[in-house]
Amino acid sequence: EIFEAVAELATQAEIKAASLRDRRATEEEDLVGATIERSQLQFLASGINDWMQKIVELGALPKGVSPALVDFPAKIGGREAYLCWKLGEKKVAFYHPMDEGFSTRKPLPKRR
Numbered sequence: 001e002i003f004e005a006v007a008e009l010a011t012q013a014e015i016k017a018a019s020l021r022d023r024r025a026t027e028e029e030d031l032v033g034a035t036i037e038r039s040q041l042q043f044l045a046s047g048i049n050d051w052m053q054k055i056v057e058l059g060a061l062p063k064g065v066s067p068a069l070v071d072f073p074a075k076i077g078g079r080e081a082y083l084c085w086k087l088g089e090k091k092v093a094f095y096h097p098m099d100e101g102f103s104t105r106k107p108l109p110k111r112r
Contacts (some may be wrong), residue, residue: 009047011066016041069102076109083108 016037027088052062055070063069063081071082084105085092094105 009044009051009065012044016044052104063102 011070055062061071068087070085081094083094097104
């Protein structure tokens with residue numbers, strides 16, 4: 001549930017940020033509208049920060065919000081690593097060494 005919430009918040013924040021950039025690009029800036037959008041963007045950013053804090057409190061590490069990426073400390077084959085999950089995946093099925101990132105993730109070894 002929390003992963004879906006952060007994805008929605010991140011999407012909304014991206015839309016609001018784009019709208020704010022567009023407003024700045026126009027010559028006739030509506031000050032009231034821009035102020036409201038800035039306030040909404042700050043609210044959305046606060047929601048993303050809250051999500052990140054909740055993930056940390058659970059012992060995991062938020063690695064991205066668009067898309068939502070989360071690493072979980074683990075041991076794979078006796079070595080420290082991170083289990084990694086991305087929004088949209090039904091379960092944690094990948095890992096990567098602690099000194100590497102999401103782009104180098106590998107499928108979890110089959111259980112014996």
